[in-house]
Amino acid sequence: YIKENALDAHAELIRAIQVVPDIRWSIVLGNHDDHPYETFFDDGTVVLTDAETTREDILNFDSNMEGSYTAAGKTSTYLIPVFLEGAQEASPAAEIYIFDTGGGSIPEMIEREQVDWFIDTSSRSSSFPTPAVAFQHIASNDEDWAFRNGKCVGTDKDNRVKAIKKDAGLLDAIINYGNVHFIGSGHNHGFSYCCAHESPLHLCFGRHSGYGGYAKVDRGGRVYELHIEVNNSSSSRNFSWNSWVRLEGGDIVDEYNPEKVTEYPSPPRLTNDDTLTTTTLPTGKTNSEQSTIHQSASTHESDLDETNSSGIRSPNILLLELALLFALWIQK
Numbered sequence: 001y002i003k004e005n006a007l008d009a010h011a012e013l014i015r016a017i018q019v020v021p022d023i024r025w026s027i028v029l030g031n032h033d034d035h036p037y038e039t040f041f042d043d044g045t046v047v048l049t050d051a052e053t054t055r056e057d058i059l060n061f062d063s064n065m066e067g068s069y070t071a072a073g074k075t076s077t078y079l080i081p082v083f084l085e086g087a088q089e090a091s092p093a094a095e096i097y098i099f100d101t102g103g104g105s106i107p108e109m110i111e112r113e114q115v116d117w118f119i120d121t122s123s124r125s126s127s128f129p130t131p132a133v134a135f136q137h138i139a140s141n142d143e144d145w146a147f148r149n150g151k152c153v154g155t156d157k158d159n160r161v162k163a164i165k166k167d168a169g170l171l172d173a174i175i176n177y178g179n180v181h182f183i184g185s186g187h188n189h190g191f192s193y194c195c196a197h198e199s200p201l202h203l204c205f206g207r208h209s210g211y212g213g214y215a216k217v218d219r220g221g222r223v224y225e226l227h228i229e230v231n232n233s234s235s236s237r238n239f240s241w242n243s244w245v246r247l248e249g250g251d252i253v254d255e256y257n258p259e260k261v262t263e264y265p266s267p268p269r270l271t272n273d274d275t276l277t278t279t280t281l282p283t284g285k286t287n288s289e290q291s292t293i294h295q296s297a298s299t300h301e302s303d304l305d306e307t308n309s310s311g312i313r314s315p316n317i318l319l320l321e322l323a324l325l326f327a328l329w330i331q332k
Contacts, residue, residue: 010062242255243255
């Protein structure tokens, strides 16, 4: 919940992460981040205090911190392209989509502007398909995200899926695109399972990890590991992923291994005349601005590492523990 010390608490969390070299992160906002602060009294009275920090305040604050790939703006809907370390290529090796599902000062929903932004942004990868993953705080619906025997693996200790009020078509667009391999969600504190959906898509929950809110499970966070293997002989790449929950005490539970390798063509190398263009913010959902990062081939190696939200430099095997921070931030 947001009070006047919220950004200080956020900074303390990030400082704990920054002590580890080369850790990078990004955040997606949840339904409590600019929700009124609730004070409960013994007589049953609940007093609401307006949030003093907006979604935009939080995103701008985080995006200015060293190591952050969060995109500044009014909502947390943006794209993070991932580039292999040392690669001189015109397209990323993978993409991470972040979707704001609202709550607090805005409705709990995926709006049409977000769907159109995803369709437009993902269509730019049509010539050279790129493996992608996505994160959103609240599940899109209660039917597709529900635990089903035979298709789901993990912990199911919540009453029901608490989905957003409306999805204007994002899940359908993701399925039609065909290159998003999983959507990582939170919100339901007692869920930490993954389910196979329409291939190659899987739907996952992150588990309760904070010290506030309800919980019937031990605290932990879901980790997602992405593997990209370069096949130089065939000018292609093999993409796969696996996931597990790391509990606060260090134990590993709820492991999930899709055991599917997808082959993607390697993108062409940059030439001196090429320009790498990546859209990192949507045009809609209360944010009329569009931010575009331009990197020329001559600066691709040196400047991309220093350009916030423009791309992550990673080795061929990408261990993205951003899900842990994702869980810490959203599962209060």
